[in-house]
Amino acid sequence: MRLINTSTMQLEEFMGNTMPKYAILSHTWLDDEVSLQDYANMEKASKQKGFAKIKLTCDQAQKTGIQYAWVDTCCIDKTSSAELTEAINSMYQWYEYSAVCYVYLPDLSPEDLVDAKESCSRFAKSRWFTRGWTLQELIAPKVVEFYDSTWNFRGTKADLCEAISIVTAIDEEVLRDSSLLYNIPVARRMSWAARRQTTRLEDIAYSLLGIFDVNMPMLYGEGEKAFIRLQAEIAKEMNDLTLFAWKSNESTPQDYRGILARSPAEFADAGSVIPVTDHRFADEFTLTNKGLRITAELAQGSRDNYVLSLNCYPRGAPEQKIGIYLKHYGASVYARDNPAELAVQREFERAMDAKVIYITKNIIRTTLASTGQVQRHAIHLRHGFEGKFPTVLPAKLWDSQRKLYLTQGLSTFAGLMYFHPKAYPKELLIIACGMSGTSEPWVVFLNRLRMKAISPCFNDPNQLFKLDKTCFLEKDIIFGTDSKAKQFSVSISLQDGNKGVEPMYCIDVHEDVTMPGELPTMQKYRKWQMAEMEKDSAS
Numbered sequence: 001m002r003l004i005n006t007s008t009m010q011l012e013e014f015m016g017n018t019m020p021k022y023a024i025l026s027h028t029w030l031d032d033e034v035s036l037q038d039y040a041n042m043e044k045a046s047k048q049k050g051f052a053k054i055k056l057t058c059d060q061a062q063k064t065g066i067q068y069a070w071v072d073t074c075c076i077d078k079t080s081s082a083e084l085t086e087a088i089n090s091m092y093q094w095y096e097y098s099a100v101c102y103v104y105l106p107d108l109s110p111e112d113l114v115d116a117k118e119s120c121s122r123f124a125k126s127r128w129f130t131r132g133w134t135l136q137e138l139i140a141p142k143v144v145e146f147y148d149s150t151w152n153f154r155g156t157k158a159d160l161c162e163a164i165s166i167v168t169a170i171d172e173e174v175l176r177d178s179s180l181l182y183n184i185p186v187a188r189r190m191s192w193a194a195r196r197q198t199t200r201l202e203d204i205a206y207s208l209l210g211i212f213d214v215n216m217p218m219l220y221g222e223g224e225k226a227f228i229r230l231q232a233e234i235a236k237e238m239n240d241l242t243l244f245a246w247k248s249n250e251s252t253p254q255d256y257r258g259i260l261a262r263s264p265a266e267f268a269d270a271g272s273v274i275p276v277t278d279h280r281f282a283d284e285f286t287l288t289n290k291g292l293r294i295t296a297e298l299a300q301g302s303r304d305n306y307v308l309s310l311n312c313y314p315r316g317a318p319e320q321k322i323g324i325y326l327k328h329y330g331a332s333v334y335a336r337d338n339p340a341e342l343a344v345q346r347e348f349e350r351a352m353d354a355k356v357i358y359i360t361k362n363i364i365r366t367t368l369a370s371t372g373q374v375q376r377h378a379i380h381l382r383h384g385f386e387g388k389f390p391t392v393l394p395a396k397l398w399d400s401q402r403k404l405y406l407t408q409g410l411s412t413f414a415g416l417m418y419f420h421p422k423a424y425p426k427e428l429l430i431i432a433c434g435m436s437g438t439s440e441p442w443v444v445f446l447n448r449l450r451m452k453a454i455s456p457c458f459n460d461p462n463q464l465f466k467l468d469k470t471c472f473l474e475k476d477i478i479f480g481t482d483s484k485a486k487q488f489s490v491s492i493s494l495q496d497g498n499k500g501v502e503p504m505y506c507i508d509v510h511e512d513v514t515m516p517g518e519l520p521t522m523q524k525y526r527k528w529q530m531a532e533m534e535k536d537s538a539s
Contacts, residue, residue: 001070001090002076004074004075005068006058006059006067009055009058021067022066023060023061024070024100025054025070025072026101026103026138027104030049033048033050034048034051034054035078036074036076057069057071057102061100066100085218088218091209092136092213093140095136096178100145101140101145103128103145104147105128106149107126107128114163123154131198132193132197132198135168135207136210136211138170138175139211141178142178145157157175168192169271185240186234186243187242187245188270190267191270193267194266204264206218206226212230214234214236224262232287236287239284240275241279241309241312244308244324245322245342246261246267247268247340248266256327256335257362258335258336258359259291259360273322276318277311290333290358292358292359293358295357296308296354297353299323299348300348301343304401304402305326305338305401306326306334307324307348308323321348324343325343328399328401329406331394331396333358335359335363336360355395379404379405379413379492380404381507383506383509384508384510384511385507385509386422388419388420392416393461394415411437412462414432414461414463415434416433416446416457416464419509424478424480427478429509431443431490432444432445432464446471450471453468474490479522483521485521486519490509491507492507492508494506
């Protein structure tokens with residue numbers, strides 16, 4: 001770490017634990033700043049506009065007996081990518097370990113009042129409060145002193161705590177004690193940076209490393225991917241679901257998004273998020289190359305989608321729960337649906353038992369179309385399926401909200417389900433469907449009298465392709481409460497796409513119209529069933 005000797009104005013280097021007491025400057029960059037290379041020629045550097053604040057920083061430090069000072073413009077070799085990376089990853093600690101941080105506000109005149117309660121005040125509108133890097137420079141140091149354009153002292157962070165909190169939305173307790181920073185949920189910390197800006201797009205992510213106590217290499221040129229990487233690093237270190245409590249702020253929002261935000265600006269409305277329970281004791285989640293892997297108990301959404309609860313609520317409304325909408329579009333794979341909104345309601349009605357799902361990390365516009373086309377050639381239960389499905393296999397391809405199997409990308413598919421019709425809740429129909437290669441899909445009832453042969457299919461639905469024809473029925477019979485036989489038939493057909501709906505295969509179940517005496521009585525049918533079951537057991 002290079003420090004300026006406040007007596008000689010010369011740069012000195014220090015390593016490890018040999019660091020002396022030092023003051024540090026926080027400011028906004030303007031034209032003609034003094035770089036490390038400029039500083040080597042003191043005579044020339046002293047004529048640059050940016051030299052005055054370096055000299056005044058050193059003078060102020062010397063007045064209070066501090067022998068060294070650090071100023072980012074001239075104490076970092078920005079021509080060295082290795083040194084720049086080290087400096088950015090160490091920046092929060094450098095400010096935290098300083099004896100005092102001087103905040104220089106060149107747009108605050110001596111006659112201006114330091115009154116943030118007046119939104120139009122010069123203090124509240126200072127450019128310093130709008131920059132990305134100054135967020136950690138405000139929070140990290142224990143002692144922060146504010147100076148106006150003529151270097152008049154205007155107060156400390158402790159003195160101005162309430163005013164600063166109004167301007168920045170940072171919790172007062174964090175401004176008073178930065179050790180409390182890591183108790184604040186991720187979404188709320190992100191919201192503090194939502195309206196801040198940086199000159200380089202990547203720096204909006206790099207400037208937040210200390211706020212989340214993570215490290216990562218600098219890759220200038222990666223654009224908004226830097227913020228994606230930042231969120232991935234945060235996810236490695238803490239299982240705080242509020243990381244996903246963002247809302248899309250695009251002027252033309254996409255229908256679907258990944259689980260990760262594109263910038264802190266999308267957390268602008270997350271400043272009031274309160275966790276329901278301590279995230280440290282919540283279930284784990286992991287970012288993989290397939291997306292966010294999480295064991296989730298999804299709830300029913302508002303429009304053929306699901307809700308993932310984020311274990312938080314809005315401040316002042318603990319009875320409200322916050323979640324995000326998800327759309328199922330592949331084998332246990334989901335995307336963020338309706339990304340411009342959060343799901344906020346009293347209770348989320350459970351749609352499925354807890355299971356492992358994957359939520360895509362990022363969906364760019366070039367892949368958006370394929371996400372919206374996942375219903376293409378899906379298998380949809382269209383008519384006659386009012387009732388309950390205690391078993392549906394394979395579960396990872398089943399979308400219970402839309403009652404369809406998502407089969408896109410599969411060359412072979414086999415599925416089966418137990419179905420209790422609403423009109424006959426004690427009766428059971430076992431339905432199987434499948435497709436292989438380029439052949440047309442098929443659907444049948446499974447013969448409940450051949451359970452011995454059928455049972456392997458419940459472990460592996462692909463075993464359906466190995467069953468003999470006696471296991472399949474085009475029609476099946478059940479008995480109503482009136483003990484009269486009811487005959488059902490099942491069929492599958494291709495429904496053409498229209499009005500933005502992708503073409504998909506639809507299964508329909510119909511109760512057949514039969515003539516009196518055409519179907520067996522319950523007594524005859526049960527007797528015949530017993531005989532068939534004995535044959536099945538013997539085979």
